[in-house]
Amino acid sequence: xxxRLWAASGLMLVGCAAVKQEPGLTVDVVLVGAEAPSxxxxxxxxxxxxxxxxxxMAWSPLHLLGSPARADHSIESPTMVAFSxxxxxxxxxxxxxxxxPPDVYCYARAVLEPSxxxxxxxxxxxxxxxxxxxxxxxxxxxxxxxxxEDHPHAEVVLTFxxxxxxxxxxxxxxxxxxxxxxxxxxxVQ
Amino acid sequence: MGAEQPFAGRKRVAVExxxxxxAIGEPGVNQIRLRDDALTASAAMSPADRWQVxxxxxxxxxxxxxxxxxxxxxxxxxxxxxxxxxxxxxGTGRGSSLVGxxxxxxxxxxxxARGPSGEALPMSAQLGAGHLTGILGVxxxxxxxxxxxxxxxxxxxxxxxxxRDGFESVPGLSGRSTVAAQWQPRTRLALRGSxxxxxxxxxxxxxxxxxDTGGGVVFTRADLVVSPVTDLVVQAGVSxxxxxxxxxxxxxxxxxxxxxxxxx
Numbered sequence: 001x002x003x004r005l006w007a008a009s010g011l012m013l014v015g016c017a018a019v020k021q022e023p024g025l026t027v028d029v030v031l032v033g034a035e036a037p038s039x040x041x042x043x044x045x046x047x048x049x050x051x052x053x054x055x056x057m058a059w060s061p062l063h064l065l066g067s068p069a070r071a072d073h074s075i076e077s078p079t080m081v082a083f084s085x086x087x088x089x090x091x092x093x094x095x096x097x098x099x100x101p102p103d104v105y106c107y108a109r110a111v112l113e114p115s116x117x118x119x120x121x122x123x124x125x126x127x128x129x130x131x132x133x134x135x136x137x138x139x140x141x142x143x144x145x146x147x148x149e150d151h152p153h154a155e156v157v158l159t160f161x162x163x164x165x166x167x168x169x170x171x172x173x174x175x176x177x178x179x180x181x182x183x184x185x186x187x188v189q
Numbered sequence: 190m191g192a193e194q195p196f197a198g199r200k201r202v203a204v205e206x207x208x209x210x211x212a213i214g215e216p217g218v219n220q221i222r223l224r225d226d227a228l229t230a231s232a233a234m235s236p237a238d239r240w241q242v243x244x245x246x247x248x249x250x251x252x253x254x255x256x257x258x259x260x261x262x263x264x265x266x267x268x269x270x271x272x273x274x275x276x277x278x279x280g281t282g283r284g285s286s287l288v289g290x291x292x293x294x295x296x297x298x299x300x301x302a303r304g305p306s307g308e309a310l311p312m313s314a315q316l317g318a319g320h321l322t323g324i325l326g327v328x329x330x331x332x333x334x335x336x337x338x339x340x341x342x343x344x345x346x347x348x349x350x351x352x353r354d355g356f357e358s359v360p361g362l363s364g365r366s367t368v369a370a371q372w373q374p375r376t377r378l379a380l381r382g383s384x385x386x387x388x389x390x391x392x393x394x395x396x397x398x399x400x401d402t403g404g405g406v407v408f409t410r411a412d413l414v415v416s417p418v419t420d421l422v423v424q425a426g427v428s429x430x431x432x433x434x435x436x437x438x439x440x441x442x443x444x445x446x447x448x449x450x451x452x453x
Contacts (some may be wrong), residue, residue, distance in 0.1 A: 024259030
């Protein structure tokens with residue numbers, strides 16, 4: 001510390017600025033598909049945003065009076081990341097990084113809806129048959145995530161289980177949507 | 190330093206250590222918390238009874254912390270300020286009365302602080318303003334017995350001439366005023382209380398009003414002034430924001446200062 005102070009003092013004397021940058025809290029939000037059957041040729045989902053919800057905001061009697069404070073999912077914030085376009089669940093994981101404030105987070109709230117120029121929320125292709133839906137859903141996935149100076153980094157992984165997608169797609173777009181919405185597992189690493 | 194009576198041949202040097210803080214932006218969303226620690230060296234001289242010129246050179250450390258606890262610390266020289274004071278009227282009779290005009294220039298001498306890849310850091314992390322600022326105002330001083338009062342009002346007008354990269358934001362006009370009263374019960378001891386006000390125009394960024402800028406604030410300040418030996422003054426002060434009418438999310442914090450002034 002002393003040597004750094006002397007170095008900074010020396011730089012200042014010659015008219016220079018010395019800069020030190022320390023990273024803050026980071027959370028990588030990962031979207032990934034798993035257990036994909038070989039018959040599934042395409043598996044895409046449009047996740048408009050993922051928000052980390054602090055426990056103190058998870059539910060309040062005030063919500064009965066109106067919408068939660070952060071209902072506008074069009075704006076990115078330190079606790080919410082927006083994704084544009086479709087996430088290919090058969091490809092490599094999609095990762096976005098958040099820089100949230102220290103807090104205890106109880107939920108990850110994912111909004112499934114067409115984003116950008118997409119006309120669908122969920123799309124699957126099985127044996128050449130294309131099934132898509134533009135239905136919208138909010139999913140609250142419970143988690144236990146505490147972020148503070150001594151625990152500055154975490155990875156929140158949303159895994160879409162694809163094992164039932166071919167059967168669901170064969171039944172119809174509504175069942176495909178419900179399968180995609182309900183077969184999501186959240187893990188914190 | 191800056192409120193003393195000028196008389197021909199008077200020279201003063203001073204060093205002041207100060208620390209202040211404020212917070213700008215919406216808490217939990219885009220708030221940044223700033224802390225400034227500065228060491229300012231000043232020199233003043235009066236070539237004639239009616240004139241005083243002064244120069245102050247700060248060096249400092251600014252710490253900026255965002256909501257995710259990411260922290261940037263910058264050590265850098267600050268902007269040099271040159272000032273001149275002219276005594277327009279000097280009263281006669283008991284006590285001392287002075288009224289005059291003050292002027293000054295704050296020069297963009299602080300270097301641009303840059304990140305590891307050479308990009309200029311955000312303006313909030315810079316110790317300098319990045320542009321020339323003109324200062325013009327009036328002041329008055331009155332002392333009688335153990336009491337002295339001082340008042341000043343001045344306008345700060347930023348110019349864009351020297352604006353450099355990293356300083357896209359253009360501040361507006363600023364008005365500043367001070368009213369101070371000093372009571373000196375002993376030769377070597379004085380207590381000073383003052384109100385320091387600032388009224389800022391909203392800054393602009395690419396021609397649009399910049400959020401969380403502009404508005405007014407009044408600080409109440411208390412100083413203990415001690416002169417342990419002749420021609421040496423030690424001053425310690427605490428300043429607390431008592432009226433905050435700043436626009437948007439902007440909260441000023443308290444500040445402290447400790448200074449030593451030597452007369453020649």
